[in-house]
Amino acid sequence: MTGPTGAALARTTVTRAEQRAFTAQGYVGLPGLWDERLADALAAEARARRPHAKVPARGPRTPLADGRRPGPGIPAAGGPLLARVHLALVGAARELTGRLLVPTFAAYGYYEGDDRVLLHVDTEQCDLTLLTAAYGAVTPLHLHPDLVGSTMERLGRLEDDPSWDRAGGIPVSYPRTGVTALNGHVVPHHRPRDPAPGSSAVAALCYRALF
Numbered sequence: 001m002t003g004p005t006g007a008a009l010a011r012t013t014v015t016r017a018e019q020r021a022f023t024a025q026g027y028v029g030l031p032g033l034w035d036e037r038l039a040d041a042l043a044a045e046a047r048a049r050r051p052h053a054k055v056p057a058r059g060p061r062t063p064l065a066d067g068r069r070p071g072p073g074i075p076a077a078g079g080p081l082l083a084r085v086h087l088a089l090v091g092a093a094r095e096l097t098g099r100l101l102v103p104t105f106a107a108y109g110y111y112e113g114d115d116r117v118l119l120h121v122d123t124e125q126c127d128l129t130l131l132t133a134a135y136g137a138v139t140p141l142h143l144h145p146d147l148v149g150s151t152m153e154r155l156g157r158l159e160d161d162p163s164w165d166r167a168g169g170i171p172v173s174y175p176r177t178g179v180t181a182l183n184g185h186v187v188p189h190h191r192p193r194d195p196a197p198g199s200s201a202v203a204a205l206c207y208r209a210l211f
């Protein structure tokens with residue numbers, strides 16, 4: 001794939017080892033999908049699209065107890081380069097999962113001042129979620145395979161529980177020249193409050209299985 005800057009994807013396939021790791025763990029890092037030029041172009045697009053970002057009407061909403069608000073939501077915006085990367089990775093997404101996946105949406109999510117994310121599973125639009133750092137220092141996502149099968153209500157109760165260990169789970173970082181692939185509709189995940197918050201953007205690319 002060649003983008004508007006001439007940057008190209010370095011690979012659009014996955015290895016058997018990556019397939020096996022994804023099947024066993026529910027996530028796997030796919031490094032080296034593109035080069036620094038494309039990473040820079042994605043960062044530039046993310047910054048340029050920030051003024052157009054809106055909090056999506058649909059998305060995971062972790063229910064919290066009365067009187068506690070989950071926050072205003074994370075503003076998100078798409079972009080033509082991100083859309084091209086989304087389409088270019090559909091073959092890799094299908095190889096990784098062995099499922100007939102189709103692209104649903106791809107967007108930059110903007111975190112300003114705090115990149116905390118409440119414990120949740122992704123919507124049915126995301127049978128596979130690919131995550132990449134667009135810009136800024138993005139702190140790791142914490143995955144909770146031990147909570148697979150939990151309802152959103154149970155995840156909300158954990159968020160409400162001050163004794164719940166927010167440092168727990170498997171910390172997974174976001175690559176800049178590739179993605180972390182996550183079975184995000186199944187494996188609950190959260191991001192603890194960043195002790196040194198700044199501005200950052202994460203790109204999420206979602207694919208849904210036709211069957």
Ligand SMILES: [Fe+2]
Nearest residue numbers: 121122184189
């Ligand atoms: Fe998520």
